[in-house]
Amino acid sequence: MPNDTAQPTPFTRISTERHEGYIPIGNHAVIGDTSTVGLIAGDGSLDWLCMPQFDGDAIFAELLDRYRGGVCRVALAEPEEGERIISRRYRDRMPILETLHETPQGAIKVSDAMDLPVDGCLTRGHRVLRLIEVTDGEPEIDITVAPRPNFGAVLPHLRKDEDGLWYCDTANGEVLIETDLPLERTCGGTLRLRQKLEPKSFHYLVITYTENECGPMGEGAAWETLERVAHQWEEKLQDFDYDGPYGTYVERSLITLLLLTHADTGAVVAAPTVGLPETIGGIRNYDYRYCWLRDAAFVLNAFLDLGFTDEGTAFFRWLMEASRETAPQLGTFYDIRGRSGPDPEPLTAYEGYRGSGPVIRGNDAMDQLQLDVYGSMLYAAVCYVDNGGTLSDSECQLLQGFARVVRDQWTLPDNGLWEMPGSRRHHTYSKAMCWSALDCYVLLCERGIIEDNPEPFRQEANVIKRTVLEDAWNEERGAFMGAIGGDWLDAAVLLLPRIGIIAADDPRMVSTFEAITDELADGPYYRRYADGVDGLDGTEGTFVVCGFWAADYLARAGRCEDAARQIDGMIEGFNDLGLMAEEYDPATKQMLGNFPQGFSHAGMIAAASALRDALAKRDA
Incomplete structure (x- = not known):
């Protein structure tokens, strides 16, 4: 579960207006694992991620093509009445993004980070952590996961195993999509979910790229990893x-x-x-x-x-x-x-x-x-x-x-x-x-x-x-x-x-x-x-x-x-x-x-x- 220690950095409201279907370049935040980075727009869209290295193939690239690029979006559904407000910040002295999504029905805080190596090794592959905390009411979440490996050249085949994990192949490895939320496959290699969340509940979505077999992470391990990554950044920046x-x-x-x-x-x-x-x-x-x-x-x-x-x-x-x-x-x-x-x-x-x-x-x-x-x-x-x-x-x-x-x-x-x-x-x-x-x-x-x-x-x-x-x-x-x-x-x-x-x-x-x-x-x-x-x-x-x-x-x-x-x-x-x-x-x-x-x-x-x-x- 998340650390409740108060953070002094204030949240800043962010616009989610698009121009010709695209979020402004400067609207993005960056997270990373010292091998590659992900860019996350103010509306909750992870719309740029190359794996396994900076110069690898893109898994998500809505930043370059709103139709074929692929995206992992975590947000709240647009309310029928009232306003949807989004604000964000980095945790102090670290590249862990915290985004508040608020509507009249409720609110969530999404914490985004990438796993860091331990003793120089990423034992579980390259992982993006997208962790969700319901902070108010019963908000309606809206999630889209549409991986488009190999720079969108092919439409991936998404497959589900007996544990409820979703997979798709890339040129040199595979992408594992793990969550406690019931994503459903729609047409065109896309997973979707739109449902109300329970008050004060916690959820997780983890995107993993691996070139070897990699088992599930689990919700508890996901939150623990987030706090371990925070500690690693704190130690690194002591210098x-x-x-x-x-x-x-x-x-x-x-x-x-x-x-x-x-x-x-x-x-x-x-x-x-x-x-x-x-x-x-x-x-x-x-x-x-x-x-x-x-x-x-x-x-x-x-x-x-x-x-x-x-x-x-x-x-x-x-x-x-x-x-x-x-x-x-x-x-x-x-x-x-x-x-x-x-x-x-x-x-x-x-x-x-x-x-x-x-x-x-x-x-x-x-x-x-x-x-x-x-x-x-x-x-x-x-x-x-x-x-x-x-x-x-x-x-x-x-x-x-x-x-x-x-x-x-x-x-x-x-x-x-x-x-x-x-x-x-x-x-x-x-x-x-x-x-x-x-x-x-x-x-x-x-x-x-x-x-x-x-x-x-x-x-x-x-x-x-x-x-x-x-x-x-x-x-x-x-x-x-x-x-x-x-x-x-x-x-x-x-x-x-x-x-x-x-x-x-x-x-x-x-x-x-x-x-x-x-x-x-x-x-x-x-x-x-x-x-x-x-x-x-x-x-x-x-x-x-x-x-x-x-x-x-x-x-x-x-x-x-x-x-x-x-x-x-x-x-x-x-x-x-x-x-x-x-x-x-x-x-x-x-x-x-x-x-x-x-x-x-x-x-x-x-x-x-x-x-x-x-x-x-x-x-x-």
């Missing part, structure tokens, strides 16, 4: 170490990064979703369930800065192992097992979120040249060492290889941080990160961590720095351009002071910030670049992490009050649970792109930490 501003939001961003971490390998995926559009009805519908090296330094720094050295170490070790496949060259991203991403393929069964198709599994950025990733990897190594980590001989050899690639290839054009298709360019951010790669390598050599002569790399770094600060500067525009020889602005250039290639209060950087803000900002939100720069048709929303980069810049420039106002403005775009997507549309106040986005949450942590450090420096 949280942050004494700066925006602590609640920093902690929720950390929890989100932990949910995006694959515990078995240490990999951190960019996002757990596929094909959520950057503009409704557009073609920018990408698969982000992989590990982007461009994110590595931000994510690693977040873990280590907040005291999560185990996760930071595991992630750094994964980075080193994954990069061996292509070393000394680096790919743009790798899957959670450290392999190059799969070839893109369309998921033809899905219409896409609000008709935004095609939905593509995989990502064609895998074959691009992105030179900034070398800086991300070398910077991550220095960050790791600065926090007490040690490098093995083989890791030192890997880093030597990366440094030599940068020394030999930094003059090449590339696709840049934003993975622009078409002709390659001499992106300013890529050049600056090449400088960072060599600067970090020199530092590792000078400390005696890597045995090599640093002088040739120092000399090349100086050449790169002059190139960035002279050739990327446009006197007429009074700003550093997005690419050498280009005439467009890039919000990533706001990171130059963070990289260390120029001071934030340098007059050139001050005017660059003003130019980027004038052209790319919409209130506190920033676009990556102007429409048409990437050669793609259409537009996109503001890119969430860029707004945090603006705050990071302001903090480093000593403009602490402005940095705080910038972060305050960004927080207004969070959902009620403190979660962020990849992009945001200030006009409609809707989230766009994949959700939740690790880059956005790592950006929040970085901006708050930069402000913390700036305040400490100012007050010293």
